[in-house]
Amino acid sequence: MEKLSISDARNPEVIGTRAVIQGWVRTRRDSKGGFSFIEVNDGTSLANLQIIADNTLENYEQEIKRLSAGCSVSIEGEVKESGGKQATELLAAKVIVHGWANPEEYPLQKKRHSFEKLREWAHLRPRTNAFGAVARVRNCICQSIHDFYQERGFLYVHTPVITASDCEGAGEMFRVSTVDPENPPRGDSGRVDYAQDFFGRPSYLTVSGQLEAEIYATALGKVYTFGPTFRAENSNTSRHLAEFWMIEPEVAFNDLDDNMDLAEAFLKRIFGDALTKCPEDMDFFNQRIDDTVITTLQKIVESDFIRVPYTEAIDILLASGNEFQFPVEWGCDLQSEHERYLTEQHFDGPVILYDYPRSIKPFYMYVNDDDRTVRAMDVLVPKVGEIIGGSQREDRQEVLESRMREQGLEPEDYWWYVDLRRYGTVPHAGFGLGLERAVQFVTGMQNIRDVIPFPRTPGNAEF
Numbered sequence: 001m002e003k004l005s006i007s008d009a010r011n012p013e014v015i016g017t018r019a020v021i022q023g024w025v026r027t028r029r030d031s032k033g034g035f036s037f038i039e040v041n042d043g044t045s046l047a048n049l050q051i052i053a054d055n056t057l058e059n060y061e062q063e064i065k066r067l068s069a070g071c072s073v074s075i076e077g078e079v080k081e082s083g084g085k086q087a088t089e090l091l092a093a094k095v096i097v098h099g100w101a102n103p104e105e106y107p108l109q110k111k112r113h114s115f116e117k118l119r120e121w122a123h124l125r126p127r128t129n130a131f132g133a134v135a136r137v138r139n140c141i142c143q144s145i146h147d148f149y150q151e152r153g154f155l156y157v158h159t160p161v162i163t164a165s166d167c168e169g170a171g172e173m174f175r176v177s178t179v180d181p182e183n184p185p186r187g188d189s190g191r192v193d194y195a196q197d198f199f200g201r202p203s204y205l206t207v208s209g210q211l212e213a214e215i216y217a218t219a220l221g222k223v224y225t226f227g228p229t230f231r232a233e234n235s236n237t238s239r240h241l242a243e244f245w246m247i248e249p250e251v252a253f254n255d256l257d258d259n260m261d262l263a264e265a266f267l268k269r270i271f272g273d274a275l276t277k278c279p280e281d282m283d284f285f286n287q288r289i290d291d292t293v294i295t296t297l298q299k300i301v302e303s304d305f306i307r308v309p310y311t312e313a314i315d316i317l318l319a320s321g322n323e324f325q326f327p328v329e330w331g332c333d334l335q336s337e338h339e340r341y342l343t344e345q346h347f348d349g350p351v352i353l354y355d356y357p358r359s360i361k362p363f364y365m366y367v368n369d370d371d372r373t374v375r376a377m378d379v380l381v382p383k384v385g386e387i388i389g390g391s392q393r394e395d396r397q398e399v400l401e402s403r404m405r406e407q408g409l410e411p412e413d414y415w416w417y418v419d420l421r422r423y424g425t426v427p428h429a430g431f432g433l434g435l436e437r438a439v440q441f442v443t444g445m446q447n448i449r450d451v452i453p454f455p456r457t458p459g460n461a462e463f
């Protein structure tokens, strides 16, 4: 017999078909007429399918009446028009129970749990409505990311997870090593000799695929990476993970304006797709999590992002009369409170800040003619703050080398990166979008740990 997903079985067009549906029981209750209502969910949609199981079924007393939340079942039957809130229901002809879930022990039995509590049950939480919806929206966003770049002729490039370049200053790195921590090889100085380690040099988990993406962009034009990145910062915030996924487009012959255009079109595409492709899940977030998510996303898709130079943003913050915890002056790195003031209070929408002071940005960003600022850009959105960070890259060899020295780096250590400027250099630009920040923004989920299946944060790696 044909298998039907619950999402398909809810479509009125299949009324009259006989099929098997398979999933997990959410609830079961008796009805006066001598039958049971069983609500089954298989993860293909937020809503359950209602099953009508008559007491004439052979295992009615011994099994069907004992079904409770969490039990797994295969149910054969006919899809009927329903008088309830769903369009269809299934009239069961046969119910097979695959696995029981003792209602005395099953943690998701009835009671609603907090998201904090559910983090302790990362193995069960995808069975709840909220985490099912997050998983589907996250999947939709990933599809939309690939669609957006593929439709525009970008090549998907896989950059390494293990790297020896610790440049960037993007964050603290996790070391990748096979040396015996109890008895490491030591050099003459007594320090650990990483020349004897697996890769023959100190190696780490990557904080960004950008430098490698530049190699491919300066050969193939338009590329993007989409992979895991790692930061060993001990920041216990609602927007930071130690392991997260980043999408990094890199485009030859793009300048900072092109880069902003790309970032804006990109965000609008994934927000728009979430609204049109996951309407049921988005309604759920709007009702249960944050009643502004849908209107906010709609507004963003239709409006232009405001673009403001860093210097002007500093003036706005100074003129705001706000008491910030971190004082504001030209040259300071913007803290989350500053970013949120700008995007939430002052502009009430997405803002792209650009042209940051050179002293607070990495060596690879293009130095402006004023010599004080670099062509950096950050996209800020309400509630989440920074969602994208990027720049036009420094493509002049001498300037790049002097910027490296200025930051205490040796150009020889990045000889391959410098070579990209030595041979056929071109203007180019790119940025990084944190996938989880995007999912957070779209769903309205407050904590980033609830939009990735298995969050890695300081002290947390059980599942």
Ligand code: ATP
Binding pocket: 170, 171, 231, 239, 240, 241, 242, 244, 246, 386, 387, 388, 389, 390, 432, 433, 434, 435, 436, 437
């Ligand atoms: P922040 O200032 O918010 O810590 P950052 O400036 O260090 O971020 P970038 O190095 O610019 O971040 O990384 C590009 C993007 O990756 C960010 O805009 C953000 O969306 C995402 N991102 C960075 N760090 C993290 C993290 N620890 N967890 C989740 N996403 C992150």
Ligand code: MN
Binding pocket: 378, 386, 388, 389, 390
């Ligand atoms: Mn950044």
